[in-house]
Amino acid sequence: MFRGVFIVNLDVKGRLAVPAKYRERLQMSCNSRLVVTVDRDRCLLLYPEPEWESIEAKLSALPAFDNTARAIQRLYIGNAQEVEMDAQGRILLPQYLRDFASLDKRVAFVGQGSKFELWDEPAWNARNEAALGDAGIGELATAAGLGSLTL
Amino acid sequence: MFRGVFIVNLDVKGRLAVPAKYRERLQMSCNSRLVVTVDRDRCLLLYPEPEWESIEAKLSALPAFDNTARAIQRLYIGNAQEVEMDAQGRILLPQYLRDFASLDKRVAFVGQGSKFELWDEPAWNARNEAALGDAGIGELATAAGLGSLTL
DNA sequence: ACTGAAGTGGGGGAAAGTGGGGAATTGGGG
DNA sequence: CCCCAATTCCCCACTTTCCCCCACTTCAGT
Numbered sequence: 001m002f003r004g005v006f007i008v009n010l011d012v013k014g015r016l017a018v019p020a021k022y023r024e025r026l027q028m029s030c031n032s033r034l035v036v037t038v039d040r041d042r043c044l045l046l047y048p049e050p051e052w053e054s055i056e057a058k059l060s061a062l063p064a065f066d067n068t069a070r071a072i073q074r075l076y077i078g079n080a081q082e083v084e085m086d087a088q089g090r091i092l093l094p095q096y097l098r099d100f101a102s103l104d105k106r107v108a109f110v111g112q113g114s115k116f117e118l119w120d121e122p123a124w125n126a127r128n129e130a131a132l133g134d135a136g137i138g139e140l141a142t143a144a145g146l147g148s149l150t151l
Numbered sequence: 152m153f154r155g156v157f158i159v160n161l162d163v164k165g166r167l168a169v170p171a172k173y174r175e176r177l178q179m180s181c182n183s184r185l186v187v188t189v190d191r192d193r194c195l196l197l198y199p200e201p202e203w204e205s206i207e208a209k210l211s212a213l214p215a216f217d218n219t220a221r222a223i224q225r226l227y228i229g230n231a232q233e234v235e236m237d238a239q240g241r242i243l244l245p246q247y248l249r250d251f252a253s254l255d256k257r258v259a260f261v262g263q264g265s266k267f268e269l270w271d272e273p274a275w276n277a278r279n280e281a282a283l284g285d286a287g288i289g290e291l292a293t294a295a296g297l298g299s300l301t302l
Numbered sequence: 303a304c305t306g307a308a309g310t311g312g313g314g315g316a317a318a319g320t321g322g323g324g325a326a327t328t329g330g331g332g
Numbered sequence: 333c334c335c336c337a338a339t340t341c342c343c344c345a346c347t348t349t350c351c352c353c354c355a356c357t358t359c360a361g362t
Binding site: 071 | 152154155156192261262263264265268278279282283300301302
């Protein structure tokens, strides 16, 4: 499982250095092959390729005549891109994905279980603050039926 | 599986360059033979020929006295057109299909599992934004009974 | 301080994208 | 039946982008 946040720099060519601590694991688990796609709250998702394959299979199995299912397929599969770590452990993020998540220089590389999330650093900080803010996650969680979670 | 979006240019002769990364796979899987047809969201669908054959078989098997079934058959089978990649990896899109999807210059070539979708670039962007918009895919997905998907 | 690993930057070459000319084929009209 | 026009196909050439590799810098640990 991946966890923790690392602030990494995007260079002028749009390359992102994967934190060194993950590189070996990624070489083993997916031969350095990863898939980036968008997320609906304007960050990017980064999966080891085998992990992504299973998600894609689930998405592909959705009914072809359901408009919502099609919208989801277009969003996630349509915007997915395969990326590979170079010899320096960097991945090249396509321009349109950088634009999508407003990544310019400082990027939060966040472990999220079996995947990573990539956030523009200010956006990441803002999210964190908002989650701690006045409304309170607790009430939201209860409202969403998650009140019985034990952390 | 095909995935990801590439922006390619349609030249004045109506030819569309297939992204290089797919060419070899398409030469192997279908000997460069593809089938283009229309989609009900005003984009074009592009299938490797064997893939199309199985779709066509499914459509043909629909009940002949069902009006909806017949409409679907006319739409998808009736507008289908075989195309072949030339030595430069381009396909020639018939005029009426270009018109149908309003393809003029910049075209989004979108991988969608076993097929591709071809969109006029502005239309593709608009779709994407709409999917992220105020309603949000999350609510739609929940309403459609897809809430249990884990991405 | 020295050494090795990680981070960062950049240049060159190959390949992909793009455009256009001309031959060949097809279809329609005289 | 023939000819002309329009479309398609094949080939060639140029431009641009991207990817791979190398080198320098920075940092941390011994």
